[in-house]
Amino acid sequence: MSTTKPPWRKSSYSGSEGDNCVEVAIHANAVHIRDSKNADMNQLTFPNAAWTNFIEHATGAWRKSSYSGGGGDNCVEVAVTRAYVRVRDSKDEQIDQLTLSHIAWAEFTRHIVTTQP
Secondary structure (H helix, E strand, O other): OOOOOOOOEEOOOOOOOOOOOEEEEEOOOEEEEEEOOOOOOOOEEEEHHHHHHHHHHHHOOOEEOOOOOOOOOOOEEEEEOOOOEEEEEOOOOOOOOEEEOHHHHHHHHHHHHHHOO
16 A cells, blocks of 8 residues: 555645645545645545546536447437536537526426436
């Protein structure tokens, strides 16, 4: 087992003095987060998969539907951001995308779930 401490990186949103945000250290099995102003305080630790899901959600990364099939190209992709939800055809990423409010997306997914046989 390695005892090497992972390097801490400051957020690019840390401000001009570099002490107004968070620092992140990515380790082989987990991601550590701490307050850059209080580096000696407790830190949050997340499994890598949870951190990846958070980053994908925060950045609006595209995710394929779990019903997309073995080839992964016969369904839709969704990207969720703080402002809206985008939907596109996974077979043709260049065509127009559908952009929905979070409320409209919630209504759509609720309808799909409640009307499935």
